[in-house]
Amino acid sequence: MTIDLSQFHAIFLEESFEGLQVMESSLLNMIEGETDVDIINNIFRAAHSIKGGSATFGFSNVAALTHVLETLLDEFRSDKRIVTKDLISLLLESVDCVRDMLSAIQDGGKYNESSAIEVQNKLQQVLTGEILSINNPDEAEEIESDVQGWRILFSPYPSMLQNGNDPFRIIREIQSLGSVKIEVDLEKLPILAELDPEDCYLSWEILLHAAVSKDEINEVFEWVIDDCDLKIEPIGSDVVIQDTDNEIIEEMLSTAANARDDVVKGDQESESLSRLSPEVKHKRTTNSGSIRVGIDKVDEMINMVSELVITQSMLGQLGEDFTMVDIEKLKEGLCQLERNTRELQESVMRIRMLPISFVFNRFPRMIRDLSNELGKQVELRLSGEQTEVDKTVMEKIGDPLIHLVRNSLDHGLEKPDIRVANGKPEIGILHLNAYHKGGSIIIEISDDGAGLDRDKIRNKAIQNGLIADDDILTDEKIYDLIFQAGFSTADQVSDVSGRGVGMDVVRKNIRELGGSIVIKSTPGEGSKITIHLPLTLAIMDGQLVRVGDEIYIIPLVSIIESLQIKPEKVKSITGKMELYKLREEYLNITRLYQLFTLTPDSEDINDGLLVVVEGDGAKVGLYVDELLGQQQVVIKSLETNYKHINGVSGATILGDGTVAMILDVPGLIAISKDRAENTVERVA
Amino acid sequence: MSALETVDVNTNYDVGEGAENQYLTFMLMGEEYGVDILRVQEIRCWQTVTTLPNAPVYVKGVVNIRGSIVPVVDLRMRFGMEEVEYTPVTVVIVVKVLNEEGRERVMGVVVDTVSDTYIIPEENMKPAPEFGDSIDLTCVKGLATVNDNMLILLDIDRLLNSDELTVLERG
Numbered sequence: 140m141t142i143d144l145s146q147f148h149a150i151f152l153e154e155s156f157e158g159l160q161v162m163e164s165s166l167l168n169m170i171e172g173e174t175d176v177d178i179i180n181n182i183f184r185a186a187h188s189i190k191g192g193s194a195t196f197g198f199s200n201v202a203a204l205t206h207v208l209e210t211l212l213d214e215f216r217s218d219k220r221i222v223t224k225d226l227i228s229l230l231l232e233s234v235d236c237v238r239d240m241l242s243a244i245q246d247g248g249k250y251n252e253s254s255a256i257e258v259q260n261k262l263q264q265v266l267t268g269e270i271l272s273i274n275n276p277d278e279a280e281e282i283e284s285d286v287q288g289w290r291i292l293f294s295p296y297p298s299m300l301q302n303g304n305d306p307f308r309i310i311r312e313i314q315s316l317g318s319v320k321i322e323v324d325l326e327k328l329p330i331l332a333e334l335d336p337e338d339c340y341l342s343w344e345i346l347l348h349a350a351v352s353k354d355e356i357n358e359v360f361e362w363v364i365d366d367c368d369l370k371i372e373p374i375g376s377d378v379v380i381q382d383t384d385n386e387i388i389e390e391m392l393s394t395a396a397n398a399r400d401d402v403v404k405g406d407q408e409s410e411s412l413s414r415l416s417p418e419v420k421h422k423r424t425t426n427s428g429s430i431r432v433g434i435d436k437v438d439e440m441i442n443m444v445s446e447l448v449i450t451q452s453m454l455g456q457l458g459e460d461f462t463m464v465d466i467e468k469l470k471e472g473l474c475q476l477e478r479n480t481r482e483l484q485e486s487v488m489r490i491r492m493l494p495i496s497f498v499f500n501r502f503p504r505m506i507r508d509l510s511n512e513l514g515k516q517v518e519l520r521l522s523g524e525q526t527e528v529d530k531t532v533m534e535k536i537g538d539p540l541i542h543l544v545r546n547s548l549d550h551g552l553e554k555p556d557i558r559v560a561n562g563k564p565e566i567g568i569l570h571l572n573a574y575h576k577g578g579s580i581i582i583e584i585s586d587d588g589a590g591l592d593r594d595k596i597r598n599k600a601i602q603n604g605l606i607a608d609d610d611i612l613t614d615e616k617i618y619d620l621i622f623q624a625g626f627s628t629a630d631q632v633s634d635v636s637g638r639g640v641g642m643d644v645v646r647k648n649i650r651e652l653g654g655s656i657v658i659k660s661t662p663g664e665g666s667k668i669t670i671h672l673p674l675t676l677a678i679m680d681g682q683l684v685r686v687g688d689e690i691y692i693i694p695l696v697s698i699i700e701s702l703q704i705k706p707e708k709v710k711s712i713t714g715k716m717e718l719y720k721l722r723e724e725y726l727n728i729t730r731l732y733q734l735f736t737l738t739p740d741s742e743d744i745n746d747g748l749l750v751v752v753e754g755d756g757a758k759v760g761l762y763v764d765e766l767l768g769q770q771q772v773v774i775k776s777l778e779t780n781y782k783h784i785n786g787v788s789g790a791t792i793l794g795d796g797t798v799a800m801i802l803d804v805p806g807l808i809a810i811s812k813d814r815a816e817n818t819v820e821r822v823a
Numbered sequence: 824m825s826a827l828e829t830v831d832v833n834t835n836y837d838v839g840e841g842a843e844n845q846y847l848t849f850m851l852m853g854e855e856y857g858v859d860i861l862r863v864q865e866i867r868c869w870q871t872v873t874t875l876p877n878a879p880v881y882v883k884g885v886v887n888i889r890g891s892i893v894p895v896v897d898l899r900m901r902f903g904m905e906e907v908e909y910t911p912v913t914v915v916i917v918v919k920v921l922n923e924e925g926r927e928r929v930m931g932v933v934v935d936t937v938s939d940t941y942i943i944p945e946e947n948m949k950p951a952p953e954f955g956d957s958i959d960l961t962c963v964k965g966l967a968t969v970n971d972n973m974l975i976l977l978d979i980d981r982l983l984n985s986d987e988l989t990v991l992e993r994g
Contacts, residue, residue, distance in 0.1 A: 735876035736876070777892055780893050780894055790885060798885050
């Protein structure tokens with residue numbers, strides 16, 4: 140039977156990328172001069188399954204590279220080689236290479252062949268070139284030339300058959316390498332009554348008489364290496380294998396194989412079946428990305444669904460013959476229904492949530508490479524990695540975060556000598572933190588570097604014509620300038636940052652997610668970037684407000700307070716811009732009906748209400764006619780069938796089936812700023 | 824329920840061979856226009872829409888069609904014709920529009936009344952007279968004569984992918 144292997148490609152790739160991730164993070168944990176067997180085993184296992192998979196699917200380039208990688212790892216494992224910084228770097232490089240190759244397979248594109256060959260050559264060099272310098276003559280492969288044969292002691296663990304491996308297949312394969320003499324060791328074989336047909340009790344001593352390399356033999360045992368004790372020793376030319384023996388062995392093998400066949404086959408089948416079902420499920424979703432969900436989350440959901448069913452049947456029964464007496468019961472039932480729905484909704488949402496460590500885990504590697512490149516010393520601290528974030532948010536926040544971290548490293552942290560001169564410890568600290576606060580997720584990136592240079596930013600902004608040279612700006616406003624397109628203060632454009640594209644994109648991406656970004660900085664002490672993101676993109680709590688005939692929804696998270704307007708607190712600038720004195724602050728009053736060209740109930744400021752909202756660190760008062768209720772709304776995209784509207788982040792469907800717009804607070808503030816500037820200009 | 828009457832057009836006709844050239848026609852100020860019937864998703868009665876802030880005048884607003892937010896365009900206003908009060912026979916034809924990248928979007932088009940369906944073979948279609956490039960003409964795929972009446976066949980992709988409806992997508 141031929142199986143179309145390509146159907147498993149996606150799964151193989153997905154698992155391999157995960158494997159590479161494991162390899163990478165384990166490599167970063169490796170310490171120079173120390174051999175931590177657990178770490179090495181971790182890397183080895185990952186490399187091994189990538190190698191096995193790629194060989195199966197015929198991606199020989201990947202298999203070849205991982206094979207060399209594995210050989211090197213094996214030497215670490217058996218203490219034949221000492222872990223050095225260079226070797227770790229080389230291994231990381233090869234991980235990148237494999238990743239490159241795999242992504243090429245995934246997109247059907249090309250990978251950087253020359254670098255792959257280079258890495259492979261480097262690995263080979265390390266393996267062959269230095270092997271003599273390390274004191275291991277006994278294991279070295281130069282014996283190969285006068286090797287007449289090998290003595291292989293092959294003792295499978297009892298569990299080998301259960302793993303779907305057939306020792307006879309391996310022996311047959313060894314046979315194909317040359318003439319063999321095999322002796323079976325029956326010592327462990329129990330009496331028939333105690334014999335478990337699924338266990339393997341036999342071990343073999345194989346004398347292989349052929350001029351093959353050890354590698355070739357190792358390759359035969361590739362798949363079972365974890366399931367057996369294996370010893371391969373070279374033998375001299377004194378062992379002569381007689382053909383008669385060989386025949387007997389073959390006969391033995393075939394009968395034994397037949398006898399065992401059923402057991403093994405059955406095992407393999409059940410094994411492959413049980414493996415297949417989740418994979419098939421996987422496959423259907425791979426194109427649109429897939430999520431691994433903990434079984435507990437699924438169980439929880441099933442519980443809720445069953446509760447929902449119970450509530451439904453209760454309400455159904457109630458409806459069969461309903462009398463006014465039952466009204467209390469009905470209300471109770473509806474309450475229960477609401478609770479069930481909400482709980483179900485929450486747990487469905489939770490399925491989409493993944494710990495932010497998925498994003499954070501990229502950073503150790505990046506920091507390591509970058510700090511080498513920039514000649515800086517950095518200690519990366521991660522906290523709150525377990526904070527859960529919606530999968531979509533996670534995917535979109537990755538790149539902005541990378542950019543911000545790079546910036547901190549490049550512009551923020553100083554070189555060791557400067558740090559020492561400024562009385563700071565040599566090693567800079569970069570801290571990534573994530574936590575939940577209210578309905579949002581907050582990600583903080585802080586460093587103890589030089590902080591933002593106010594004057595430099597200011598001068599640059601004047602130079603670029605972003606501000607006039609006599610503009611008086613608050614610190615916040617100045618820091619805000621770095622988010623403008625085409626703004627970069629790096630004296631030299633480095634590979635890392637300074638191209639002037641980026642910060643504006645960072646802010647745009649974060650805004651698209653409905654979040655905001657704020658920078659705080661103290662010169663000489665460091666800076667801290669805080670990103671607020673909504674917990675989920677699909678549902679949010681909203682405050683319904685009315686302007687004229689229209690109902691709008693303001694995200695509850697961005698509302699600070701709502702208040703009745705006191706006429707004496709309304710001030711104005713040049714008679715055009717309205718301000719409201721709220722305690723010690725002056726807030727800009729933004730009349731929603733003006734922004735959206737609507738007809739309000741009344742244009743008199745005293746008739747309406749002011750909703751104080753915050754976005755991107757700025758506060759304004761939104762003037763509306765009336766506050767309606769608060770409710771959870773399902774966010775629908777306007778862009779699916781229409782286009783983006785400034786000041787509107789999406790739409791939702793209200794209880795009566797009509798559509799209402801959800802306001803984009805940072806966007807509104809930006810529009811209102813623009814308007815204010817235009818008015819002021821016109822006045823001036 | 825509101826007075827929603829949904830007619831699923833696609834099931835009422837035999838969508839087989841020749842469906843390629845089948846057109847649904849509607850009236851607009853006494854003129855008869857036709858759109859490719861395969862692009863018509865459904866025909867609905869006019870229902871109150873939610874207006875969109877700062878949208879072009881001919882974009883009346885959005886409605887909820889089974890959970891998706893669908894913009895509604897008044898074709899009279901799109902063509903700069905005289906506005907009329909909406910009556911119970913005012914209908915919204917919900918069509919699928921493809922943009923250049925092949926992305927499908929759903930839009931509603933307000934017309935006076937729905938008229939008929941015709942099969943118009945390719946060879947019976949005459950090109951619209953070249954007369955400048957006002958929007959009204961670039962959206963016309965061709966003209967046809969049915970029972971002595973002129974039928975204006977519209978290219979809805981062009982009609983509903985004009986700049987005002989799509990350009991801001993990038994922003």
